[in-house]
Amino acid sequence: MAPARTSAFTRTPCLALMLLLGAPLAHGFSTGSGTCFTNGVAFHPSPSAGSGGFVLSAPADYMPGEVVPITLSGSAPFIGVLLYALDDNLVRFGQWQVASGYQILAACTGANTLSHASNASKSVPVVFNWTAPAAFTGTVTFNILVMKDTLTSFDISGLSIAEAVFRDGFD
Ligand code: HEM
Numbered sequence: 001m002a003p004a005r006t007s008a009f010t011r012t013p014c015l016a017l018m019l020l021l022g023a024p025l026a027h028g029f030s031t032g033s034g035t036c037f038t039n040g041v042a043f044h045p046s047p048s049a050g051s052g053g054f055v056l057s058a059p060a061d062y063m064p065g066e067v068v069p070i071t072l073s074g075s076a077p078f079i080g081v082l083l084y085a086l087d088d089n090l091v092r093f094g095q096w097q098v099a100s101g102y103q104i105l106a107a108c109t110g111a112n113t114l115s116h117a118s119n120a121s122k123s124v125p126v127v128f129n130w131t132a133p134a135a136f137t138g139t140v141t142f143n144i145l146v147m148k149d150t151l152t153s154f155d156i157s158g159l160s161i162a163e164a165v166f167r168d169g170f171d
Contacts, residue, residue, distance in 0.1 A: 030119035033082040036108035038145040038157050045151055052154040054078070054124070054146045061164040065134040067097075068161075070142060074124040080116040080147035084108070085130055085140050093137060097129040116147075138163050 035041060054074040062068045072081070081102075085094045092112035098104055103117040114128060132140070143157035 030080075031117055032103055032105055033080065033115040033145075035082070036084075036105060036113060038082055038084075038143045038155050041145065041153065044147070044153060047145060047153045047155040050154065051156050052076075052146070052148055052152070054148075054154050054156050056142060056144055056156055056159045058142065058159055058161050061162045062132050062140065063164050064132055064136055066132050068130045068132060068140075070128045070130055070159075072124055072126050072128065072144070072146065074146075076148060077121045077123050078146050078148050079119045079121060079150075080153075081122075081144065082113070082115050083128060083142065083144045084113040085142055087140065088138050093133055094140065095131045097131070099128075102128075132163070136163060 029043070034043060041047060052074070053076065054072060057071045057073065059068060070083075072078075082105075083096070084092045087093050092109050095111055096102075096104060096114040098114070101117055101120060101122060102114055104111050105113045105115050116122070130140075130142075139160055139162050141158060141160040144159075145153055145155050145157070147153040
């Protein structure tokens with residue numbers, strides 16, 4: 001089950017954005033998600049049921065300071081993404097490496113939220129590298145909304161992996 005935030009804060013940025021739609025935009029939404037929350041989509045239809053064949057996968061666990069490859073697989077390309085890592089308190093943490101075609105959404109609580117930088121078609125699989133903090137932080141849950149096309153998106157949030165307390169060197 002994906003951690004969900006359904007506070008007024010979830011909706012307010014979208015409402016503000018919708019009010020701005022009539023005004024000239026300095027940056028189009030095709031150059032990044034219009035919201036910081038995977039469950040806060042406006043303008044586009046609500047995410048479709050199911051996964052659309054998209055799958056998020058990760059190693060079984062992670063160590064502090066480690067670069068953790070998060071892989072988005074599927075059977076079709078996509079055009080947009082909103083991706084962030086949550087700790088047990090639903091606070092975003094860690095750092096995303098920004099590959100070409102992607103960007104950090106600075107407005108979304110610092111450098112912890114990744115999105116697309118254009119509406120160009122992006123092929124799968126694609127690996128998003130996430131660096132865990134050096135300090136112990138516990139379980140991480142990845143929330144992700146995948147926009148397949150302008151009218152179709154899938155919320156496949158909820159992949160959780162534990163922080164390893166010990167590794168024997170054989171895994
Ligand atoms: C408050 C939420 C949102 C609003 C108000 C919003 C609004 C819009 C608007 C007005 C457009 C058309 C203008 C343009 O192309 O720049 C657009 C396009 C787009 N949006 Fe959003 N959006 C929201 C959330 C998201 C999210 C969460 C994603 C990705 C996960 C996303 C991905 C895209 C993409 C990829 C396009 C380009 C579509 C295309 O060119 O066919 N948007 N959005």
